[in-house]
Amino acid sequence: MNMEEDRMISMEDGAGGELMGQLISQEILPLFKDGQGEVSLEDLDDSAVLGDIVVSTDSHTVKPIFFSGGDIGSLAVCGTINDILALGGMPVGLTLAMVIPEGFRLSKLRRILKNAAEICNDNEVPVIAGDTKVVGRDDLDEPIVTTTGIGRRHQLLDSNFELAGGRKYRWLSDKNLNPGDKIIVTGTVGDHGMTILSEREGYGFEGEIKSDMAALLEVMDTALSVGGVASAKDPTRGGLANTLNEFASKSDLGIIVDEKEIPIKRWVASAGELLGIDPLNVGNEGKMVLAVHPTRAEKVLKALHETKDGRDAAIIGEVVEDVDGVVLKTEVGGHRVLEVPIGDPVPRIC
Amino acid sequence: MNMEEDRMISMEDGAGGELMGQLISQEILPLFKDGQGEVSLEDLDDSAVLGDIVVSTDSHTVKPIFFSGGDIGSLAVCGTINDILALGGMPVGLTLAMVIPEGFRLSKLRRILKNAAEICNDNEVPVIAGDTKVVGRDDLDEPIVTTTGIGRRHQLLDSNFELAGGRKYRWLSDKNLNPGDKIIVTGTVGDHGMTILSEREGYGFEGEIKSDMAALLEVMDTALSVGGVASAKDPTRGGLANTLNEFASKSDLGIIVDEKEIPIKRWVASAGELLGIDPLNVGNEGKMVLAVHPTRAEKVLKALHETKDGRDAAIIGEVVEDVDGVVLKTEVGGHRVLEVPIGDPVPRIC
Numbered sequence: 001m002n003m004e005e006d007r008m009i010s011m012e013d014g015a016g017g018e019l020m021g022q023l024i025s026q027e028i029l030p031l032f033k034d035g036q037g038e039v040s041l042e043d044l045d046d047s048a049v050l051g052d053i054v055v056s057t058d059s060h061t062v063k064p065i066f067f068s069g070g071d072i073g074s075l076a077v078c079g080t081i082n083d084i085l086a087l088g089g090m091p092v093g094l095t096l097a098m099v100i101p102e103g104f105r106l107s108k109l110r111r112i113l114k115n116a117a118e119i120c121n122d123n124e125v126p127v128i129a130g131d132t133k134v135v136g137r138d139d140l141d142e143p144i145v146t147t148t149g150i151g152r153r154h155q156l157l158d159s160n161f162e163l164a165g166g167r168k169y170r171w172l173s174d175k176n177l178n179p180g181d182k183i184i185v186t187g188t189v190g191d192h193g194m195t196i197l198s199e200r201e202g203y204g205f206e207g208e209i210k211s212d213m214a215a216l217l218e219v220m221d222t223a224l225s226v227g228g229v230a231s232a233k234d235p236t237r238g239g240l241a242n243t244l245n246e247f248a249s250k251s252d253l254g255i256i257v258d259e260k261e262i263p264i265k266r267w268v269a270s271a272g273e274l275l276g277i278d279p280l281n282v283g284n285e286g287k288m289v290l291a292v293h294p295t296r297a298e299k300v301l302k303a304l305h306e307t308k309d310g311r312d313a314a315i316i317g318e319v320v321e322d323v324d325g326v327v328l329k330t331e332v333g334g335h336r337v338l339e340v341p342i343g344d345p346v347p348r349i350c
Numbered sequence: 351m352n353m354e355e356d357r358m359i360s361m362e363d364g365a366g367g368e369l370m371g372q373l374i375s376q377e378i379l380p381l382f383k384d385g386q387g388e389v390s391l392e393d394l395d396d397s398a399v400l401g402d403i404v405v406s407t408d409s410h411t412v413k414p415i416f417f418s419g420g421d422i423g424s425l426a427v428c429g430t431i432n433d434i435l436a437l438g439g440m441p442v443g444l445t446l447a448m449v450i451p452e453g454f455r456l457s458k459l460r461r462i463l464k465n466a467a468e469i470c471n472d473n474e475v476p477v478i479a480g481d482t483k484v485v486g487r488d489d490l491d492e493p494i495v496t497t498t499g500i501g502r503r504h505q506l507l508d509s510n511f512e513l514a515g516g517r518k519y520r521w522l523s524d525k526n527l528n529p530g531d532k533i534i535v536t537g538t539v540g541d542h543g544m545t546i547l548s549e550r551e552g553y554g555f556e557g558e559i560k561s562d563m564a565a566l567l568e569v570m571d572t573a574l575s576v577g578g579v580a581s582a583k584d585p586t587r588g589g590l591a592n593t594l595n596e597f598a599s600k601s602d603l604g605i606i607v608d609e610k611e612i613p614i615k616r617w618v619a620s621a622g623e624l625l626g627i628d629p630l631n632v633g634n635e636g637k638m639v640l641a642v643h644p645t646r647a648e649k650v651l652k653a654l655h656e657t658k659d660g661r662d663a664a665i666i667g668e669v670v671e672d673v674d675g676v677v678l679k680t681e682v683g684g685h686r687v688l689e690v691p692i693g694d695p696v697p698r699i700c
Binding site: 007009011013033037041049050056059063092093095098100106114133134136139141148347348 | 356357358359360361362363364365370373374377378381382383384385387390391397398399400403405406407408409410411413442443445446447448449450451452453454455456457459460463464466467470471474476477478479480481482483484485486488489490491492494496498500697698
C-alpha cells in the first residue's frame with residue numbers, strides 16, 4: 001500500500017454521510033461474506049433481518065452526555081428501539097455494553113442507568129444482557145454506550161399487506177418505495193442536533209432548546225395499524241437530507257419535497273441561521289420518515305396527530321419516477337437538489 | 351447522596367471480578383425490569399436467552415490492539431462466538447459496532463476488519479449489521495469494537511438430554527452443576543492475559559508468547575456430540591479462578607481442583623512468576639471450562655484431544671456438596687481456597 005492510500009480516519013468517516021458510505025462499501029463490505037438474509041449487511045440499512053428476527057446495533061458517543069431532553073443512556077435505548085421499529089420490527093430485548101473511563105463519578109453512572117432503565121421499563125423492552133468495561137482516564141473522555149436491539153416482525157405488518165395496494169413487504173426496507181408514495185415526517189426536524197450543538201456552544205435560545213429523543217413505539221403502531229406504510233427510517237446522523245437520499249437511491253426513484261411543509265421549530269430555524277447549519281442536515285432522535293401509499297397517507301397523518309410523538313407530523317413530499325435524487329421545492333418557488341451531507345455538521349450527536 | 355456514596359469508578363469495577371459483580375448487582379439489576387427469559391440479565395451469565403435465541407454482547411478495549419496471536423477485531427469476533435457457544439447456542443450472526451479515534455490509520459483499520467472477517471467467514475457466522483462512529487483524537491486512544499452475537503439453540507443440546515443421566519437442560523447455564531460432575535478445561539490457561547501483559551511490559555519470553563484466541567465451534571460441537579455437558583463457560587476476565595467460583599456460587603456447590611492437573615504452558619508459568627501474577631487469575635480467549643457428567647467426562651476428554659483447540663484438554667477437578675467455594679489441592683499436598691480475583695490483574699485484556 002502506498003502512503004496516499006493509507007490516509008487517516010476523519011470525523012466525516014463516522015458522520016453518516018457520503019464519506020461514511022464510501023468507507024463502509026469500499027473497506028468493510030468486500031471483506032465479509034454476506035449473511036444472505038432478506039435485509040443483510042449489504043443493504044446498509046440501520047438494522048438487518050435474520051429469519052424473523054431484526055437486529056440493530058449502535059455505539060453511542062454523544063457529547064455532552066447529559067443534555068436538555070435526554071442523556072447518553074436514554075438516547076442509546078431510544079435510538080436502538082427506533083432502529084428496530086424502522087425496519088418493521090417490534091423490539092423484544094436489548095443488550096447494553098458500557099465502556100467507562102476510570103474516575104467517572106458513580107452518581108453520573110447511576111443517572112445514565114436510571115434514565116436508560118426508565119425507557120426500557122416504560123416500553124417493556126427488557127435489557128437481557130450487558131457488559132461493563134473500564135479503561136484508563138487518559139484513554140477515553142466520556143462513557144460509550146453500545147446497545148443492540150432484537151426484534152420480531154411487527155404483528156401489524158401482516159394486516160398491512162393488503163392495504164398497501166396489493167404490494168407485499170415482509171419488512172419496511174429503504175428500498176420499498178414506489179412512485180406516488182407520500183413522504184411523511186412524524187414531527188419537527190433538527191431538534192436533537194441543534195440541541196447538542198447549542199449546548200456545546202453555550203447558546204440558550206431562551207430555554208426552548210430540547211432534544212426530541214423518544215422511543216417511537218406508539219407512532220409506529222399507529223402508522224402500521226392504518227396500513228400502507230412501505231418504508232420507514234429514523235433520520236439520525238445526516239438528518240432528513242440523508243434519509244431522503246437513502247430512500248431515493250436504494251429505491252432507484254426520485255423524491256420531490258415541498259420545503260414549506262417541513263415542520264421546523266422556530267428556535268431550531270434560528271439556531272440553524274445563527275450557526276450556519278441547515279436543520280435538514282442534523283440528526284433527530286424521535287422522528288420517523290415514512291413512505292406511505294397515496295390512498296392511506298392522509299389517514300396515517302390523521303392518526304399520527306393523535307399520538308404523543310406524532311402531533312406535528314406532516315406530508316412533506318412524494319416519490320416520483322422522472323427525477324434523480326431528492327429535489328426541494330423552495331419556499332420562494334425555486335427548486336434545488338437536496339444533497340447527501342458530506343458528513344453530519346455536528347459530530348458526536350448520538 | 352453523600353460524598354462517600356459518590357465514589358469514582360475504578361479499573362476493578364470493569365475487571366470481571368468481585369467488584370464488578372457488586373457494581374452490576376447493586377447499581378444495574380435493581381433498575382431494570384427482568385426480561386423473564388430462561389436465562390436473563392439477573393443470571394449474570396455472559397449471554398442471555400430470549401425464547402430460542404441466545405444473545406451476548408461485549409465491548410472490546412484490548413490494548414495493544416495488535417498482539418501475538420490476534421488483534422482487537424478477531425478477538426471481538428472470537429469472544430462473542432464463544433459466549434454464544436458457552437450457553438449452548440450456535441452462533442448465526444453478529445453485529446459489529448466500532449468507535450474509532452480521528453486520525454487512526456486506515457491501514458490499521460483494514461487489518462482489524464480483515465482479521466475479523468476471516469474468523470467470521472471461516473466459521474460461517476456472518477456480520478449482519480454494523481455501526482461506525484468517529485470521535486476526536488483527544489477523546490479516545492484506540493478503537494473500541496463492540497460485537498453482539500445472536501445464536502440459536504445448538505441442535506446437539508437435544509441429544510444431550512438423555513446422556514446427561516436423566517437431567518434436562520435447555521441451556522448450559524452456570525447454575526446447572528451437580529455433585530460428581532467433572533470439571534474439564536479445554537486447554538492451557540493464562541496464555542492470553544500473559545501475552546497482553548508481556549507485550550505491554552516488553553518481555554519477549556524467547557518468542558513463545560502467543561494468545562490462545564480461537565473461536566471454539568469445533569470444541570463445543572465435539573463436547574456436545576459426546577454428551578453429558580451440564581455447563582460451559584469461557585474463562586475470560588478473572589480467568590479460571592473467576593469461572594470456577596461463578597460455577598460454584600451459582601450452583602450452590604463446591605469445586606475441588608487438583609492444581610497439578612491444570613494445563614499451563616511453561617512460558618506462562620515463568621511470566622507469572624516474573625510478574626507476580628497467578629495464571630489462574632488472567633483471561634483466556636480460546637478456552638472453555640466444562641462441567642460434565644462423570645459417566646461422560648473421559649469420553650468428552652478423549653474426543654476433545656482430537657480437536658485443533660482442545661488438544662491439551664484436561665480433567666482438573668470435581669463438583670462436591672460438602673465444600674464451600676473452590677478449593678485447590680496444591681502440588682505440595684496442601685489445600686487452599688481459590689478466591690474470586692478482586693479484579694483482573696491485567697486491565698484491558700479484551
